[in-house]
Amino acid sequence: MPDSTDTDGLTVGQVSARLGVTVRALHHWDEIGLARPSLRTTAGYRLYTAGDLERLHRIVVYREIGLGLDRIQAVLDDSTADVPGALRAQRHQIAERIERLQRLSAGLDRMIDAHERGLLLTAEQQAAIFGPQWDPDGPAQARERYGDTTQWRQYAERSASRTAEEWQAVADEVADLDRALAKAMDAGVTPGSEEANHLVERHREVFASYFPLSRQMQVCLGRMYEADPGFAAHYDGIRPGLATWFRSIVDAAARAHGIDPDTATWQ
Incomplete structure (x- = not known):
């Protein structure tokens, strides 16, 4: 990774606060190669660029709708992945979940x-x-x-x-x-x-x-x-x-x- 000055990009803590994602989750995504920060400071600290943030935003959205991390990585990195198909399948699961929750709400x-x-x-x-x-x-x-x-x-x-x-x-x-x-x-x-x-x-x-x-x-x-x-x-x-x-x-x-x-x- 290229070096950067301390003022370039966002730190893990700043990204955590901005996206509402825990620092622990960001470290985990980094470790598994799902979302690695592109820059480092001269002191060796990781920094996230605007492109990194865009990817992280997509991860957060996909995770919110229920996709697992493996599926998210495939959607983001596999050029042959059927993204619309994956999203339709997830939409169907969400619709079923909503129906179950509505029944639960009526029961409550x-x-x-x-x-x-x-x-x-x-x-x-x-x-x-x-x-x-x-x-x-x-x-x-x-x-x-x-x-x-x-x-x-x-x-x-x-x-x-x-x-x-x-x-x-x-x-x-x-x-x-x-x-x-x-x-x-x-x-x-x-x-x-x-x-x-x-x-x-x-x-x-x-x-x-x-x-x-x-x-x-x-x-x-x-x-x-x-x-x-x-x-x-x-x-x-x-x-x-x-x-x-x-x-x-x-x-x-x-x-x-x-x-x-x-x-x-x-x-």
């Missing part, structure tokens, strides 16, 4: 809405799926009460990806379970029996549509179903005494697994 929007609203359904859809007695303000009230809990986050993640048809399937499973509970109580199924324990397990499985339910958490739910006026009205509206009977079979199943229902906590 749904996730945000689900965390804030709970159900991503209109009031009309909620009434059609959950029945005319359903309170469309219920999810907002639940968020206000439970929005800081792990279970609300789990519920929101499920809700974000669930369609109206899938919510209908969940509602149908819940209704089938309610009917099975009422039928079992009418038949005199006793707490702790095999049939009662099967219904308790089925309840945990169905409830997992909202969030995973441990046995201790299920005991707490059983208490709430009996004590909370809204839940008690729902179950006792199906069969008088159903809320208390359901709690009794949950407590019996918990005892069989070494859990004291009187001391069980939400965990």
